[in-house]
Amino acid sequence: MTHLLAGLDAHAQRLASTSLAQLIASDPARAQDFSLRCGPLYANFARQRYDRVAQATLFDIAKQADLAGAMQQLLGGETVNGTEGRAALHSALRGGAVGSAFALAARAQAVSAQLRMRELIDALAATEVTDIVSVGIGGSDLGPRLIVDALAQTGARFRVHFISNVDGNAARRVLAGLDPAKTAGIVISKTFSTQETLLNGSIVRAWLANDTRLYAVSTNAQRVADFGIPPERTLPMWDWVGGRYSLWSAVGFPIALALGMDRFEQLLEGAAALDAHALHTPLHANIAVWHALTAIWNRNGLHAATQAVLPYDDRLKLLPNYLQQLVMESLGKSVQVDGNAITTETVPVWWGGAGTDTQHSFFQALHQGTQIVPADFIGVLKADHPHAANHAALLANLLAQTEALANGQDSEDPHRRYPGNRPSTLLLLDALTPHSLGMLVALYEHSVYLQSVLWGINAFDQFGVELGKQVASRLLPALHGESQASDVVTQALLAVIHSQANAN
Numbered sequence: 001m002t003h004l005l006a007g008l009d010a011h012a013q014r015l016a017s018t019s020l021a022q023l024i025a026s027d028p029a030r031a032q033d034f035s036l037r038c039g040p041l042y043a044n045f046a047r048q049r050y051d052r053v054a055q056a057t058l059f060d061i062a063k064q065a066d067l068a069g070a071m072q073q074l075l076g077g078e079t080v081n082g083t084e085g086r087a088a089l090h091s092a093l094r095g096g097a098v099g100s101a102f103a104l105a106a107r108a109q110a111v112s113a114q115l116r117m118r119e120l121i122d123a124l125a126a127t128e129v130t131d132i133v134s135v136g137i138g139g140s141d142l143g144p145r146l147i148v149d150a151l152a153q154t155g156a157r158f159r160v161h162f163i164s165n166v167d168g169n170a171a172r173r174v175l176a177g178l179d180p181a182k183t184a185g186i187v188i189s190k191t192f193s194t195q196e197t198l199l200n201g202s203i204v205r206a207w208l209a210n211d212t213r214l215y216a217v218s219t220n221a222q223r224v225a226d227f228g229i230p231p232e233r234t235l236p237m238w239d240w241v242g243g244r245y246s247l248w249s250a251v252g253f254p255i256a257l258a259l260g261m262d263r264f265e266q267l268l269e270g271a272a273a274l275d276a277h278a279l280h281t282p283l284h285a286n287i288a289v290w291h292a293l294t295a296i297w298n299r300n301g302l303h304a305a306t307q308a309v310l311p312y313d314d315r316l317k318l319l320p321n322y323l324q325q326l327v328m329e330s331l332g333k334s335v336q337v338d339g340n341a342i343t344t345e346t347v348p349v350w351w352g353g354a355g356t357d358t359q360h361s362f363f364q365a366l367h368q369g370t371q372i373v374p375a376d377f378i379g380v381l382k383a384d385h386p387h388a389a390n391h392a393a394l395l396a397n398l399l400a401q402t403e404a405l406a407n408g409q410d411s412e413d414p415h416r417r418y419p420g421n422r423p424s425t426l427l428l429l430d431a432l433t434p435h436s437l438g439m440l441v442a443l444y445e446h447s448v449y450l451q452s453v454l455w456g457i458n459a460f461d462q463f464g465v466e467l468g469k470q471v472a473s474r475l476l477p478a479l480h481g482e483s484q485a486s487d488v489v490t491q492a493l494l495a496v497i498h499s500q501a502n503a504n
């Protein structure tokens with residue numbers, strides 16, 4: 001597939017001396033023509049550094065790579081995760097499945113799990129429990145944490161807290177503020193073998209006053225039972241859902257507790273609306289396709305090494321953390337599905353933070369640094385608070401940054417010169433609701449998948465994270481002084497750790 005991308009360099013060279021300001025001045029209609037809408041989600045790509053000719057090549061690549069067919073395969077439940085022999089049917093969790101027998105069966109399982117979630121929430125609501133502690137990591141944490149932080153309202157029936165890091169300070173700090181008699185715990189792990197989650201789950205199990213208030217979400221019912229949580233308090237997961245795509249499943253139990261089941265379902269409906277858009281909309285009007293092609297352009301045409309994501313809404317400040325796993329665990333590969341080394345660059349480093357805070361930290365480098373950093377700016381039009389002056393300032397800053405990065409400003413003083421020509425995409429939500437946030441997250445999921453198709457890599461495995469886990473389990477006995485490390489540098493470091501431990 002990557003041979004299709006070879007032509008991008010020629011377009012990038014052709015456009016190298018044409019600034020974004022010139023591109024827009026010579027084609028003012030692109031402000032309109034490079035924008036798309038899907039319900040409450042608006043996207044504007046006019047400040048990307050492609051012209052219509054380069055874009056035609058990108059859409060030609062999309063056609064030749066059969067992105068439309070790839071969406072059918074994904075939502076139809078085909079084995080898109082070849083290295084593990086699995087489907088990736090997160091769309092079935094939200095009703096966005098295509099009508100294959102496998103996808104329909106998955107959908108039926110998802111619906112029955114949602115019914116059980118509703119029953120468990122109703123039963124918990126009838127108790128004195130006020131707080132929920134959710135234990136999980138990676139895909140079993142980041143999605144729920146993002147959505148709860150974005151959408152939980154004050155005065156909700158349950159307050160939801162998260163423990164992920166194996167550092168015991170994480171558990172200590174969360175539990176310190178809670179009453180074990182009024183708290184329930186959820187241990188979330190697709191495999192139920194993740195070291196961090198089992199250790200933190202054990203802390204919460206021992207801390208709870210009443211361990212009948214401990215719940216689990218997992219594919220592995222046996223390991224859950226061995227941990228001491230019975231089937232009636234266990235919600236299912238399936239191997240046809242990837243961990244980082246799982247917030248729509250019972251992994252979203254903390255979301256449903258924080259928001260209520262009705263708003264959780266609105267989140268699913270929003271994602272399903274984006275599924276339908278990504279599946280049925282022709283390539284030229286398809287936001288997921290535009291987003292994916294833009295990512296490919298910036299990486300393989302402009303060779304940008306990093307990509308920023310900059311939500312201008314404090315409620316979305318965890319979005320960069322969430323996207324780091326979604327994008328980089330999915331696309332951080334250098335081998336194609338056929339086992340051959342890839343000959344182009346794949347995922348850039350994704351990073352970011354919420355505006356306007358970040359304007360006062362790293363934006364200096366975005367404006368005047370030597371690296372061009374393409375950015376996704378995300379804004380929300382409805383304020384949902386009474387501070388109208390703040391909201392106007394927020395939106396003015398959002399618009400100002402995208403404009404200033406693109407256009408720059410000349411000066412005779414080189415220190416005060418802004419080179420501009422820095423590309424960005426603007427995504428706007430009419431309001432931040434479960435529905436619109438579901439759409440936004442699903443947009444990124446599908447963009448990631450379509451990028452993986454264009455690069456010919458598997459977006460759904462993550463073997464890269466295994467080696468570090470294996471080495472850590474080998475080193476645990478060495479840390480206890482029960483064995484020797486084989487690596488000389490590690491031996492020296494262990495000696496430092498042991499000498500400090502003895503000194504204390």
Ligand code: F6P
Pocket residue numbers: 137138139140188189190191192193194197243244329462465
């Ligand atoms: O970091 C690796 C990983 O396997 C992620 O893909 C996953 O989301 C996370 O660990 C947690 O895994 P589990 O849900 O099985 O505990």
